[in-house]
Amino acid sequence: MAAIFHMGTLTLSATSAQNGHGGCGLTKELRKTTRFGNSSGKGPDFAVRETAEITPGPGIILNTQLRNAPVNKRAWILQEQMLSRRKLHAMDSQFVWECAMFTESEDGILYKQGKNASLNEGQNHRDSRSSYSQKPRNEPNPRLGVYDADYRWWRCVEDYSARSLTVRDDRYAALAGIVQFHHEITGDFPVVGLWKRNLAIHLAWVVYHDPRKHTISPLDAASRWPSWTWMSFQHGSVRISDPVSWPVLRNAGYREGDLGIIYQAHVLHVDVRWSGQPLTSDPRGSTIHIRGMMHRRPRPKPIRDGVRSPLHLDPGVAEAGDGRGEYDALALFAYVQSATLKNQPPYITMTYLIVKATDSGNKDEYMRIGRMQLTEPFNMNLRHEYLPEGIQRDIILV
Known part of the structure; x- marks a missing residue:
């Protein structure tokens, strides 16, 4: 079609x-x-x-x-x-x-x-249709600009996730043509609603469930596989948003403090397994092998009353009983940008994937349960040696 x-x-x-x-x-x-x-x-x-x-x-x-x-x-x-x-x-x-x-x-x-x-x-x-060849590309197209393709993709995702779908199991097939077209004009490779070139960034997608708008209840987290993609949510149960402000990343170098990304987790291997036809069937068994700095941390305190917590658990994930539980956090990426006021130091924004060990018996196997974003002043002397807190781990996301 x-x-x-x-x-x-x-x-x-x-x-x-x-x-x-x-x-x-x-x-x-x-x-x-x-x-x-x-x-x-x-x-x-x-x-x-x-x-x-x-x-x-x-x-x-x-x-x-x-x-x-x-x-x-x-x-x-x-x-x-x-x-x-x-x-x-x-x-x-x-x-x-x-x-x-x-x-x-x-x-x-x-x-x-x-x-x-x-x-x-x-x-x-x-x-892009009139400007680019329809042949797949192996390298980023310079005419698209840095992160332009990512920005366009997430505009599409926001639009798609807000539309209605009569047959919920069609959620992969209804997007397959756009996925193939994006691959053709960028040369990037699809990873179940995400893209391989900047996969560590794409893994930080944001998801919201609003009972006033979404009549479909999200699946329990344990029933949603693979957990690392937004596409495993039932269509119509959530709203999906960008993993990052792409213009901020594109402006790296614009001012002295705009360093852009200074840390990024390393994706070691991607294993996408479709149950049938690629792009249109169930990718339930797909995994991502990723290396990054990981540590266990308590739930951060809200910045002030009325402000959303830096920790955002995915819909369908139960909160800790006392509201002060600890979570495993994998550092996905960090970027530095100039402060709005000239007399203020630059600041760093660190984005974490909040994960939970599975019951498979494999100590390196984790599932996504949320994301967290923390911002603090940055010491420019650390620009070449910055590492998030924690220890380096290789884990498998399922």
């Missing part, structure tokens, strides 16, 4: 339809617009429409309708949108053309060009 949209010339989208029976009919009659040419010749023409009351501009209204259209609430459709080269949206009122170069409504009111052409931030990959 993904190949059909990827190779198609044009995708017709019943964007305003509530379901597969809604069709593409136009239901509203719009007032006539007046088009104006750009006398300078340096920009596009534009159109205006007279209104009887003061409201948000029709271009803003239409753009909002497109972003919030029923079709954009379904998980399967995300890869159909991202892989399509050109789309013609059938809205209630008019047609809208969308491609990598520009988006334009039938009446000319909505016009977006260049980098701002996409209607959906999760579809940023599409901008």
Whole structure:
């Protein structure tokens, strides 16, 4: 199915339809617009429409309708949108053309060009289609920029995890086409919703469960395998977010204190095991062998009342009975950046993977149960010799 949209010339989208029976009919009659040419010749023409009351501009209204259209609430459709080269949206009122170069409504009111052409931030990959070869790459593409591909991927993940999926077991298959496309344009290798090149960073993904928004309860932690990927959560039970602020990492070297990453755990081996077809079946037996600094630490105290604790346990993981339990922490990565005020020292942010030993009998086998992020002032004299506290361990994440 993904190949059909990827190779198609044009995708017709019943964007305003509530379901597969809604069709593409136009239901509203719009007032006539007046088009104006750009006398300078340096920009596009534009159109205006007279209104009887003061409201948000029709271009803003239409753009909002497109972003919030029923079709954009379904998980399967995300890869159909991202892989399509050109789309013609059938809205209630008019047609809208969308491609990598520009988006334009039938009446000319909505016009977006260049980098701002996409209607959906999760579809940023599409901008790369005209610039990069479709052949797999073995090295990072310099035209993507450092961490740009990672940033784009996690925008896609946030979008995907917020959409609905009728058959929950489709959560791997519904993303497979996007995974393959990301591999083709970056040369990176997929690791069940994460990517190998910066895997130590990707392992620190953030997950939230909001009972007011997520009607599906998260699985008990012991039932979720592999524990190290966000994809093992039932679709619709959680919200997924970035493991790190990618712009902070991209700005390394911008100022004296912006050192970027100064420590990173080392991934020794990745063993992805699909029960059937790769990318679409169950990866339950997959493991990651990783080396890093590890220690056991107590639960950190909240910075102040009303502020979220630096320790964030995954949904489905029970808190320690007294709320003061100790946890095994594997240091994943640390980065240094300048303070906002010039008279303050740079500070270091350390991100830990909170893990728990399994009952397999293998003392080196652990499962993820959460993450923790700590920030403190940094002594620049340690920039070349910094190591997190603890001892170096080789462990297997399951």
